[in-house]
Amino acid sequence: MDKFRVEVLRSTPNPQQTIWSAMHQDYCEELVWEQRDTFPDEKKAGELVIKHLLAGGRGHYGPIEHPQIVFNVGYFPHSLMQQIRTHRVGISFDVQCLAGDTAIALKKTDTGINESRSIKALYELGTTDLNIFKTLEIIVLDEKKQTFTTGKIQNVVCSGVQPIYRLTLSNGKHLDCTTEHRLLTTEGWQTMAAAVGLEGSNQPASAHVTMTKSCQLIAWDTAQSFKQVTVEEVEYLTQTITYDLEMQGPWHNFIANGVVVHNSFRYTGQRIIDVADGQRDVEDVFYLRPVGHYDNRQGKKYFYSEAQRDEDKAWCLAACERYRQRINEGLAEEHARSLIPFDARQHFVMSCNVRSLMHLLDLRWKKDAQLEAQKLCELMYEHFEAWCPEIADWYSKNRAKKARLSP
Structure with a gap:
C-alpha cells in the first residue's frame, strides 16, 4: 500500500465561507453577494456551518454541496476503483492531452516534410490516409541511453474538450496541456499538476492557478541536444478540443513544443x-x-x-x-x-463536494470496509482537513469510522 497516492488537482477556495453564504441566502431577502465584504472569515464561517447545519441535525444539507474538490488517485487496485465509483462521486480516467496547435517533432526526410507538425494536423492526416503512420517517424527519447532517436506513431486520438493550462518555459517556449499529461522532469515522469504543485481553480469566473513547486523539464532542440528548461509560470487558458498520441514503442514518449512528454495512457497494454x-x-x-x-x-x-x-x-x-x-x-x-x-493498478480523477466526500468517508472508512478503501479514505481525509479544517474536525469527532447513515 506504500505506492498509493491521493493528490489534489484543484479545489474551491474558501469552501466553508461558500457554504455559509449559501446557508445565509436561504434565510436572507437580500442578495448575499452584496454583503460579501462583511462575510465571516473562513474559520468563523466553518463554526457557523457546524452550529446551524451539521450539529443541529436538521437535515438541511444542500448548502454543503457547493464547494468542490478534485482528487487525483493513483496506484490503487482496479477493484477499489469499482467500489468507489458506485458512490455519489464523479470519476474519470487518465485524461492526458495536448492543445491542437502543439508542435510534434518529426524526423527529417528527403521528401521535404516539415520538421514538425501540429498534433491536430497529424490527427487530420491519419483520418485521410490510414497508412501514413507506417512510414512517418517522430523524435523520441531513448530512456535507457538518454539519447534522442525515432519512433512510429500507433494512433492519434482526439480526447474531446478538456481544460487546458499553459506552462511558460525559460527558453521562451510554452506547452499547453491538461493537468494529467505526464512530463519528463529532472525527478522523473510526473503529471503536470504534480510537477508544478498546481493549486487553484479553473472556473471561468475565478480562473486563477498558482505553481507551488519549482520544476525543470527535459527538453530537445533541432540540434538533437538534451537539456533542462525551467517552468516559469502556469496559467489556466480555457477548455478546448485536445489530442494525444499513442506510440508503438519501445519508447512511449514524444517531443511536444520541444519538451519530452509521455504518450497517451489510453489502453494499449x-x-x-x-x-x-x-x-x-x-x-x-x-x-x-x-x-x-x-x-x-x-x-x-x-x-x-x-x-x-x-x-x-x-x-x-x-x-x-x-x-x-x-x-x-x-x-x-x-x-x-x-x-x-x-487488480491492475489504476489511476483516476475523482471529484466530490463536501457532502459527497463525507458520504464516501462514512461508508468506506469504517472498520469492516475493505483495507484498500480505508487507506484511500485516510489519504483523502488529510486533504479534507487542510481544505475545510473546522468541518473536518467536526466530522472526525462525530462521524469518522462510526458507520453512521450518511446524510
Whole structure:
C-alpha cells in the first residue's frame, strides 16, 4: 500500500465561507453577494456551518454541496476503483492531452516534410490516409541511453474538450496541456499538476492557478541536444478540443513544443508487455496485498504468507507473458486483456463536494470496509482537513469510522 497516492488537482477556495453564504441566502431577502465584504472569515464561517447545519441535525444539507474538490488517485487496485465509483462521486480516467496547435517533432526526410507538425494536423492526416503512420517517424527519447532517436506513431486520438493550462518555459517556449499529461522532469515522469504543485481553480469566473513547486523539464532542440528548461509560470487558458498520441514503442514518449512528454495512457497494454520484457517491475503494474494477518466481514481469518505472495507474483508475471504472446499472435488489446489479473493498478480523477466526500468517508472508512478503501479514505481525509479544517474536525469527532447513515 506504500505506492498509493491521493493528490489534489484543484479545489474551491474558501469552501466553508461558500457554504455559509449559501446557508445565509436561504434565510436572507437580500442578495448575499452584496454583503460579501462583511462575510465571516473562513474559520468563523466553518463554526457557523457546524452550529446551524451539521450539529443541529436538521437535515438541511444542500448548502454543503457547493464547494468542490478534485482528487487525483493513483496506484490503487482496479477493484477499489469499482467500489468507489458506485458512490455519489464523479470519476474519470487518465485524461492526458495536448492543445491542437502543439508542435510534434518529426524526423527529417528527403521528401521535404516539415520538421514538425501540429498534433491536430497529424490527427487530420491519419483520418485521410490510414497508412501514413507506417512510414512517418517522430523524435523520441531513448530512456535507457538518454539519447534522442525515432519512433512510429500507433494512433492519434482526439480526447474531446478538456481544460487546458499553459506552462511558460525559460527558453521562451510554452506547452499547453491538461493537468494529467505526464512530463519528463529532472525527478522523473510526473503529471503536470504534480510537477508544478498546481493549486487553484479553473472556473471561468475565478480562473486563477498558482505553481507551488519549482520544476525543470527535459527538453530537445533541432540540434538533437538534451537539456533542462525551467517552468516559469502556469496559467489556466480555457477548455478546448485536445489530442494525444499513442506510440508503438519501445519508447512511449514524444517531443511536444520541444519538451519530452509521455504518450497517451489510453489502453494499449504496453505496461503489461513492459513487465513481460523486464522493463517494469510486476508490482508497479499489479497490486498484491502485503504479507500479514487478515479477516473480513464474512468471518474469514487467515495469514497471507510470503510464500503465497511470491506464488501470486509469479502468476501475475506469467499472465503478462501470455498477454504478450497473444498480442504478438495478432489478438486485439481488448481481447488479450481478459487474460491478466483483475487488480491492475489504476489511476483516476475523482471529484466530490463536501457532502459527497463525507458520504464516501462514512461508508468506506469504517472498520469492516475493505483495507484498500480505508487507506484511500485516510489519504483523502488529510486533504479534507487542510481544505475545510473546522468541518473536518467536526466530522472526525462525530462521524469518522462510526458507520453512521450518511446524510
